[in-house]
Amino acid sequence: MIKDQYILGIETSCDETAVAIIKNGREIAANVVASQIESHKRFGGVVPEIASRHHVEQMTIVIEEALNQADLTFAEIDAITVTEGPGLVGALLIGVNAAKALAFAHNIPLVPVHHIAGHIYANRLVTEMKFPLLALVVSGGHTELVYMREHGYFEVIGETRDDAAGEAYDKVARTLNMPYPGGPHIDRLAHEGSPTIDLPRAWLEEGSYDFSFSGLKSAVINTVHNAEQRGETIAPEDLAASFQASVIEVLVKKTERAVDEYGVKQLLVAGGVAANKGLRSALEKTFSEKAEVELVIPPLALCTDNAAMIAAAGSIMFEKGIRAGLSLNANPGLDIEIYND
Amino acid sequence: MTILAIDTSNYALGVSLLEENQVLGEYITNLKKNHSVRIMPAIQTLMKDCERVPGDLTKIVVAKGPGSYTGVRIGVTIAKTLAWTLNIPLVGISSLEILASGTGRYFDGYVSPLFDARRGQVYTGLYQFENGQLSVVEQDQLVMAVDWAAKLAEMTKPILFVGNDLPLHQSKLEEIVGTKAFFASITEHNPRPSELALLGRNKDGEDVHTFVPNYIRLAEAEAKWLEAKGKNSNG
Numbered sequence: 005m006i007k008d009q010y011i012l013g014i015e016t017s018c019d020e021t022a023v024a025i026i027k028n029g030r031e032i033a034a035n036v037v038a039s040q041i042e043s044h045k046r047f048g049g050v051v052p053e054i055a056s057r058h059h060v061e062q063m064t065i066v067i068e069e070a071l072n073q074a075d076l077t078f079a080e081i082d083a084i085t086v087t088e089g090p091g092l093v094g095a096l097l098i099g100v101n102a103a104k105a106l107a108f109a110h111n112i113p114l115v116p117v118h119h120i121a122g123h124i125y126a127n128r129l130v131t132e133m134k135f136p137l138l139a140l141v142v143s144g145g146h147t148e149l150v151y152m153r154e155h156g157y158f159e160v161i162g163e164t165r166d167d168a169a170g171e172a173y174d175k176v177a178r179t180l181n182m183p184y185p186g187g188p189h190i191d192r193l194a195h196e197g198s199p200t201i202d203l204p205r206a207w208l209e210e211g212s213y214d215f216s217f218s219g220l221k222s223a224v225i226n227t228v229h230n231a232e233q234r235g236e237t238i239a240p241e242d243l244a245a246s247f248q249a250s251v252i253e254v255l256v257k258k259t260e261r262a263v264d265e266y267g268v269k270q271l272l273v274a275g276g277v278a279a280n281k282g283l284r285s286a287l288e289k290t291f292s293e294k295a296e297v298e299l300v301i302p303p304l305a306l307c308t309d310n311a312a313m314i315a316a317a318g319s320i321m322f323e324k325g326i327r328a329g330l331s332l333n334a335n336p337g338l339d340i341e342i343y344n345d
Numbered sequence: 346m347t348i349l350a351i352d353t354s355n356y357a358l359g360v361s362l363l364e365e366n367q368v369l370g371e372y373i374t375n376l377k378k379n380h381s382v383r384i385m386p387a388i389q390t391l392m393k394d395c396e397r398v399p400g401d402l403t404k405i406v407v408a409k410g411p412g413s414y415t416g417v418r419i420g421v422t423i424a425k426t427l428a429w430t431l432n433i434p435l436v437g438i439s440s441l442e443i444l445a446s447g448t449g450r451y452f453d454g455y456v457s458p459l460f461d462a463r464r465g466q467v468y469t470g471l472y473q474f475e476n477g478q479l480s481v482v483e484q485d486q487l488v489m490a491v492d493w494a495a496k497l498a499e500m501t502k503p504i505l506f507v508g509n510d511l512p513l514h515q516s517k518l519e520e521i522v523g524t525k526a527f528f529a530s531i532t533e534h535n536p537r538p539s540e541l542a543l544l545g546r547n548k549d550g551e552d553v554h555t556f557v558p559n560y561i562r563l564a565e566a567e568a569k570w571l572e573a574k575g576k577n578s579n580g
């Protein structure tokens with residue numbers, strides 16, 4: 005009988021303190037997330053120093069809860085895996101140092117994981133990955149198209165040159181006086197309106213898989229501003245619908261072109277914006293016509309930041325032989341391609 | 346009894362192992378280098394040299410601030426995680442008290458350990474030894490160095506200042522406190538991790554989950570938010 009593999013994952017890159025345990029790379033044995041969102045709401049966004057303070061308060065509580073949920077002890081854990089980056093440095097440091105203390109105390113291997121690799125591997129908790137594949141990563145901090153020819157190998161073929169899609173959502177929500185975080189509000193509002201306002205689509209140069217959302221964001225702000233000056237009112241639901249239509253059209257068209265060019269078997273969607281209903285339905289509509297490509301969108305709880313995804317990615321990195329020493333540091337600008345070889 | 350003491354609250358990084366009535370070993374550097382990279386290897390090296398394993402530890406003592414927010418958090422996170430996972434007591438000690446304990450034992454007067462806190466401010470407190478026991482005369486606080494000096498100038502006892510940031514404030518302190526002011530030598534400015542272990546040796550463990558650093562200051566965003574809220578509610 006082959007022994008089961010248990011990986012404990014820790015994620016503290018932004019405003020969630022999360023610990024999870026994954027069995028044999030794909031099965032969730034425990035998944036605990038302590039969200040700080042209520043604390044940051046009053047500031048209209050995540051305050052790094054406050055996020056770091058909350059992580060210190062929550063860290064051991066969340067680890068304990070995960071072990072209890074899985075009914076395991078450290079004697080049964082094969083590796084500790086932690087988000088090394090990217091993210092807020094002060095926040096990352098809490099997870100990294102807790103992970104190192106655990107690895108040292110129990111003499112367990114320590115495996116560093118890239119946050120976006122984690123988001124992509126959330127999909128492996130839903131269905132087995134089929135290579136080659138393409139991952140569309142959309143979150144508050146990231147908008148990327150990542151090509152994977154095999155496990156643990158990441159090639160970024162396109163990324164945002166300015167704002168991430170989620171960032172643009174939050175800023176537009178602020179313009180429309182909606183509370184933080186604005187993404188879900190815009191999504192809901194967009195379904196009540198129609199895309200009647202002409203907003204730009206940033207296709208960039210021919211063949212590019214990169215994204216840009218700052219022009220669109222400015223166009224929305226200008227539209228509101230100009231209307232105010234003329235004493236006109238714009239229906240916020242129409243503006244939300246128009247903005248969302250622009251974001252989704254660019255995301256879906258570029259993704260579709262990459263899927264065709266790279267001839268992938270799967271399209272994985274990852275990151276918090278994957279919860280967006282407009283994006284989900286547009287992707288479902290486009291890819292239902294392409295029988296050769298399987299579209300995978302994880303459930304909401306696995307799209308937003310969590311540690312199950314980190315442990316899922318960590319399981320593969322552990323098998324690849326990736327290890328960190330006790331000098332592991334938080335790396336806020338970590339490159340996803342660093343562990344390719 | 347094997348106590349591991351950890352201090353990463355300021356530029357000085359310190360680790361020590363204390364057993365019964367003996368300091369097995371201690372490690373100190375005073376460098377502007379990244380504590381996150383160096384503290385766990387320092388703990389590992391010291392324990393290996395002393396032929397101790399994590400399972401031998403019976404208590405963790407940590408410097409809980411004041412100091413660099415990030416620095417304090419690194420030490421406290423490691424201390425909390427080790428104490429929780431090894432199921433042993435955790436004791437937090439003021440980062441200033443460690444300095445006072447290291448220099449004041451044979452000084453007849455008060456000790457004012459200090460760390461620079463920028464814009465003319467210092468983190469400091471006032472301590473004294475009585476019958477071999479360190480006691481707090483003035484709680485740790487954030488204060489303008491000149492205001493602190495003026496307050497100390499009113500006191501009758503001599504005052505010993507200690508801390509690596511003294512050069513930034515020494516001339517003002519000398520000028521205001523006058524001949525009652527004494528200054529520790531450079532060999533005494535690094536907080537001694539063995540003093541940290543000793544200070545925590547006879548203290549009861551604290552609740553590990555709820556243990557937090559003593560930042561002294563609110564996060565800037567929180568202070569501003571409270572200020573704005575106060576203004577609104579006052580009309």
Ligand SMILES: [Zn+2]
Nearest residue numbers: 119123143309
């Ligand atoms: Zn994320």
